[in-house]
Amino acid sequence: MVESVLKKLGQTDNCVLDDVFVQAVSEVLTSLELTIRSDSRYEQFAIIERLVTPDRIIQFKVQWLDDHNNVHVNNGYRVQFNNSLGPYKGGLRFHPSVTVDVLKFLAFEQIFKNSLTGLPIGGAKGGSDFDPKGKSDFEIMKFCHAFMRELHPYIGARIDVPAGDIGVGSREIGYLFGEYKHITRNYDGVLSGKPYAFGGSLMRPQATGYGVVYFAREMLKEELQESLEEKVCTVSGAGNVAIHTIEKLQQLGAIVVTCSDSDGTIYDPKGIDLALLRHLKDEGRRLSLVEYINTHPHALYTPKTEYPDGGHTVWHIPCFAAFPCATQNELTLIDAQKLVENGCVAVVEGANMPTLPDAIELFLREGVLFSPGKASNAGGVAVSEFEMSQNASMEKWEFEKVDRKLDELMRQIYKRVSLTAKEYGVERNFVDGANIAAFKRLSEAMILEGV
Numbered sequence: 245m246v247e248s249v250l251k252k253l254g255q256t257d258n259c260v261l262d263d264v265f266v267q268a269v270s271e272v273l274t275s276l277e278l279t280i281r282s283d284s285r286y287e288q289f290a291i292i293e294r295l296v297t298p299d300r301i302i303q304f305k306v307q308w309l310d311d312h313n314n315v316h317v318n319n320g321y322r323v324q325f326n327n328s329l330g331p332y333k334g335g336l337r338f339h340p341s342v343t344v345d346v347l348k349f350l351a352f353e354q355i356f357k358n359s360l361t362g363l364p365i366g367g368a369k370g371g372s373d374f375d376p377k378g379k380s381d382f383e384i385m386k387f388c389h390a391f392m393r394e395l396h397p398y399i400g401a402r403i404d405v406p407a408g409d410i411g412v413g414s415r416e417i418g419y420l421f422g423e424y425k426h427i428t429r430n431y432d433g434v435l436s437g438k439p440y441a442f443g444g445s446l447m448r449p450q451a452t453g454y455g456v457v458y459f460a461r462e463m464l465k466e467e468l469q470e471s472l473e474e475k476v477c478t479v480s481g482a483g484n485v486a487i488h489t490i491e492k493l494q495q496l497g498a499i500v501v502t503c504s505d506s507d508g509t510i511y512d513p514k515g516i517d518l519a520l521l522r523h524l525k526d527e528g529r530r531l532s533l534v535e536y537i538n539t540h541p542h543a544l545y546t547p548k549t550e551y552p553d554g555g556h557t558v559w560h561i562p563c564f565a566a567f568p569c570a571t572q573n574e575l576t577l578i579d580a581q582k583l584v585e586n587g588c589v590a591v592v593e594g595a596n597m598p599t600l601p602d603a604i605e606l607f608l609r610e611g612v613l614f615s616p617g618k619a620s621n622a623g624g625v626a627v628s629e630f631e632m633s634q635n636a637s638m639e640k641w642e643f644e645k646v647d648r649k650l651d652e653l654m655r656q657i658y659k660r661v662s663l664t665a666k667e668y669g670v671e672r673n674f675v676d677g678a679n680i681a682a683f684k685r686l687s688e689a690m691i692l693e694g695v
């Protein structure tokens with residue numbers, strides 16, 4: 245079944261790494277083989293074919309002026325993948341590596357993640373190949389306004405609600421919202437991750453990272469009767485997800501010794517100085533991590549050019565638990581071998597699909613607890629949905645209330661995933677557990693809605 249669907253997607257080889265959409269579909273369908281055969285309705289309603297085909301892909305030109313009045317042109321996209329469970333929902337990514345293929349993969353993952361939350365949200369993703377690095381605040385604003393001028397006809401509080409992702413934080417969401425309001429005169433919850441001043445939810449910036457750690461805490465407690473206290477943890481990335489994962493790990497007493505950006509890795513055996521990391525990576529600043537060692541000479545900086553062959557320095561540092569929080573395909577088989585060799589007991593994904601398929605296989609074979617991003621990083625989209633609820637009812641929830649609800653929701657996701665894995669005879673295989681649990685909810689809705 246996997247082969248034939250991949251063939252239809254125009255892909256004859258089983259899994260090609262420069263085609264991340266095929267990689268994501270292949271992983272999900274492999275998990276679902278037995279489930280699909282167990283119910284004839286899936287074939288009757290062509291569920292798989294419908295599930296792997298986006299509802300629509302919107303592509304547009306974004307033209308904007310830099311501070312010297314030079315004209316620039318970028319590609320903008322929105323992939324509305326599936327709205328069977330609720331309005332399309334998923335982030336916007338601004339990064340030069342953005343292509344239709346990357347956004348299709350992210351949107352496909354998003355429909356499963358959103359299904360796992362149990363909340364009424366469908367899946368989408370969007371973005372642009374625009375590079376925010378080195379741009380002035382005004383240039384970011386002008387780009388966001390130009391982007392929204394093209395995107396606004398396709399979104400709405402009950403239609404499609406974009407949020408942030410790589411390169412898009414609350415500053416960018418603020419500019420996007422401003423332009424949406426300017427054009428439509430609608431003051432509604434069309435975007436989530438807004439600044440608190442105009443309808444944003446408290447805790448949205450922290451939600452993904454905190455959720456990752458809540459998931460990890462629950463998984464370690466239930467599976468190994470272990471806690472994170474005084475345990476050495478490694479984290480990759482230095483953006484929103486990484487920073488808040490580090491923050492919550494530190495609050496729970498863990499010792500986080502690494503972080504990384506696109507140029508290199510910091511290893512600080514005394515524990516990452518979070519205040520300094522924030523200072524370096526503040527939205528307007530985005531300085532290189534090499535600056536970290538200026539004030540912390542005991543720490544080690546490894547530039548990307550010196551990473552071990554086919555691997556990443558972060559994963560070669562011995563740890564109890566590892567948290568990949570940067571980007572897709574950043575943890576290779578070589579890294580996985582090193583993690584296993586060094587006695588790592590759990591790998592909890594904060595980024596979307598950061599671990600390569602053969603690395604996941606190794607973790608599962610070696611009994612390393614492995615949580616896929618669609619389960620452990622679902623806290624971000626969940627709090628986005630809380631923001632939609634607050635906007636719709638004109639309410640404002642306290643930080644503690646959002647935090648409590650997030651913690652509870654991450655525990656429920658863990659339970660859903662682990663119980664499904666048990667029920668389907670693949671205990672502790674949280675990849676299969678997540679894919680099957682998400683698929684069952686989603687496919688039921690698709691069947692009930694008819695074709």
Ligand code: NDP
Nearest residue numbers: 409410411452481482483484485505506570571595596624
């Ligand atoms: P940010 O833009 O805030 O940070 C991304 C980090 O990853 C930065 O440190 C960046 O380095 C690094 N990075 C980006 N691309 C690469 C690359 N090709 N190679 C190496 N490093 C890279 O993004 P987020 O923290 O928001 O997102 C991180 C991951 O989490 C992504 O996979 C995203 O899809 C996922 N995610 C995010 C959610 C959210 O709420 N923000 C929700 C769920 C998932 P540099 O500083 O040099 O740019």
